[in-house]
Amino acid sequence: DQQVKQNSPSLSVQEGRISILNCDYTNSMFDYFLWYKKYPAEGPTFLISISSIKDKNEDGRFTVFLNKSAKHLSLHIVPSQPGDSAVYFCASWVSGTYKYIFGTGTRLKVLA
Amino acid sequence: DVKVTQSSRYLVKRTGEKVFLECVQDMDHENMFWYRQDPGLGLRLIYFSYDVKMKEKGDIPEGYSVSREKKERFSLILESASTxxxxxYLCASTQTAGPANTGELFFGEGSRLTVL
Structure with missing residues (x-):
């Protein structure tokens, strides 16, 4: 079973507050995870990634946390800005293959 | 900067027509991918290619074929378009799958296809 799940289809957050986007995966062979942001009518753009040998990776306002025992990762955006309003996709590279599996996406709306 | 260019941003075709979607990348990447994005379904892999003339089916290959005659170009073909x-449709490329080279997928801007 090779699934990446984003159970929250949408999220609204006030500007300046923290946005937390969640992702669960089912296969312990997944060992590299990526987050992408997508605006309407544009291709996804890479945000941040994390390898399974780490539990945290930080890049500016974006931090990804990985909990391998729970097969869960989360993306934290602090502080949230209106320009962060987009659809966020969680993805995993399947170890030993060329495949990337994507979640269904979470639409984030940051309210000014 | 890596650039992945998809030839058509918007297309409208009739049922039964043959459709070609072209994708070109300028970073000499070995791996290229075609995904489709649908509301509530996320990105689903149609086909990928890890070398010239090499291709593998993704999760939803039915109704599609691909062609990779040159390293920089990966085409998606709908033999007989259906509604x-x-x-x-999103094309992507990467040099090395996985963490060896960040494993980042670079995407094109997408091609919105409507089949009437």
């Missing part, structure tokens, strides 16, 4: 193939 359920109305979607956003």
């Amino acid at each position: 359920n193939q109305t979607s956003m």
